[in-house]
Amino acid sequence: GQNIDQPTEMTATEGAIVQINCTYQTSGFNGLFWYQQHAGEAPTFLSYNVLDGLEEKGRFSSFLSRSKGYSYLLLKELQMKDSASYLCAFSNTDKLIFGTGTRLQVFP
C-alpha cells in the first residue's frame, strides 16, 4: 500500500527555524512535493525533490532520503506570514498523494 504521514500541528517563534517532517511508503515514487496553504486559500508550490539531498530556495529548504522514505521542509528566519499549513505529497505513477498537512503557527 501507500501512505504518507506528517505532524498535525507545530508552533514556533518569529525569527526561529522550524523543521517539518514527512514520512511516506509507496511502491512507485516519482518525486516529493511541498506545498504551502494559507487558511481559506489554494495550495501553492514550494519545492520538489526527486534525488536524495537538500534543495535550498531562499528561506525554505527541502530534504529527501529515498531509502528512508523521509523528507523534511526547513523554514528559516520565520515570519508571521509563514503561519499556514504545509502539505507533503509524493508523486506515484498517475497522481500526487497528499499528506494531511502540518498546521504551523508562528508567534511573535
Added chain:
Amino acid sequence: EADIYQTPRYLVIGTGKKITLECSQTMGHDKMYWYQQDPGMELHLIHYSYGVNSTEKGDLSSESTVSRIRTEHFPLTLESARPSHTSQYLCASSRGTSGKWGEQFFGPGTRLTVL
C-alpha cells in the same frame, strides 16, 4: 502565476438544486483534478482526468460527476445538492504525472454552502 480559474468563488444554494462548478486552465495541461477540502482538513481527490474524454474517480467517493470535452475545461456537476456537500472544491492541473511534470497548479477554489 498559475492560469487556472474557477467560478463561482462562492455559492450558497438550497437542497435539491443542480449545480455545476466551472474550472478552466490556459496552460495546455492534459491532467486535471478535483479535490474536496473541509476547513482545516486534508485534501481529498474526488475526480481526475488524463485528457479529453478521460475521467476517473478519485480516492473519496463522491456523488458528483465530471466531464472533459475540451482540454482547458473540466466542470464538476452535482445533480442534487445536499447539506453534506458543503465544502471547498479545488481544481488543479498538471503537465503530466511523472516527476516534476506532476506539479499541480491549483485554482482559487469554490466555497459551496448547501442550506
